[in-house]
Amino acid sequence: GVMFTTNPVTKRNNEILIEGNWGLGTSIVGGMGNPDMFLVDKQSLELIESRIGNKTASISPSDKGCGVVQKTLQKPKKNNFCLNIDEIKNIATIGKMIEEHFVYPQDIEWAIFNKEVYILQSRNITSL
Numbered sequence: 221g222v223m224f225t226t227n228p229v230t231k232r233n234n235e236i237l238i239e240g241n242w243g244l245g246t247s248i249v250g251g252m253g254n255p256d257m258f259l260v261d262k263q264s265l266e267l268i269e270s271r272i273g274n275k276t277a278s279i280s281p282s283d284k285g286c287g288v289v290q291k292t293l294q295k296p297k298k299n300n301f302c303l304n305i306d307e308i309k310n311i312a313t314i315g316k317m318i319e320e321h322f323v324y325p326q327d328i329e330w331a332i333f334n335k336e337v338y339i340l341q342s343r344n345i346t347s348l
Contacts, residue, residue, distance in 0.1 A: 221238060221239055221241065221245060221248065221304075221312075221314070221329070221331070221332055222235060222237075222238075222239050222240075222241030222248060222254065222328065222329055222330070223238045223253075223311060223315045223326075223327075223328045223330060224236065224237045224325070224326070224327055224328075224345055225262070225315045225316065225319040225325045225326045225328070225345075226280055226317070226325035226348060227259070228327075228343060228345055228347050228348070231348060232261070232301055233269065234261065234262050234263065234327065235243070235259055235260065235261065235262060236259070236260040236262050236312045236316070237257070237258075237259055237260075238257070238259075238260065238298045238303070238308060238311055238312065238315075239255040239256065239273075239302050240256050240258075240259040240302045241255045241273065241275050241278065241302055242275065242293060242297055242302050243258065243278030243279045243291070244278075244279045244281070244331075245329055245331065245340070246278055246279045246288065247275075247278055247279045247289065247290075247342040248292070250279075253263065253272070253273060253274045253275045253276035254273035254274045254275070255273045255275065255279065255302075256270070256271065256272055256273045256275070256301050256302050256303065257269075257270065257271045257273065258270050258303065258308050260308060260309075260312045262312070262316060264297060265309045265312050265313065266304065267305065267308060270301065271297065272300070272301055274283075275293050275297075275298055275302070276292065276293060276298075277290050277291060277292055277293055278290070278291050278293055279291075279296075300316075301316050303332075304317075307332065307337070310337055311330055311337055314328075314330070314337060314339065315328055318339070318342050322342070323333060324344045324345075325342050325344070325345045325348060326342045326343065326345060327342070327344070327345045327346070328342045328346065329341045329342075
């Protein structure tokens, strides 16, 4: 998924915007449907708003050991949030720490594997 430590739509620096989908983040970057959206208050980490996206497909590592495969999402995954509240708060907390380190709002790519959050990259938000 992706996270913005300042809401890039409203420019509110007290909001963290998190978007996610099942599988690899390529599905979000590649525009395969709309990801789930979570808007979080940066100070309290309370969920302000959430929306289930129109998730149509996921991209996963190939069973053959290299490459990826695209799979059409079926119910219930298609109609359920890809993150629970604890994962949302954990991702937002990590985002706050990264923003504090770089002293500028961040555009962060993240992944969850075996219940662990991994930060794939972070860069300054360029649209502010």
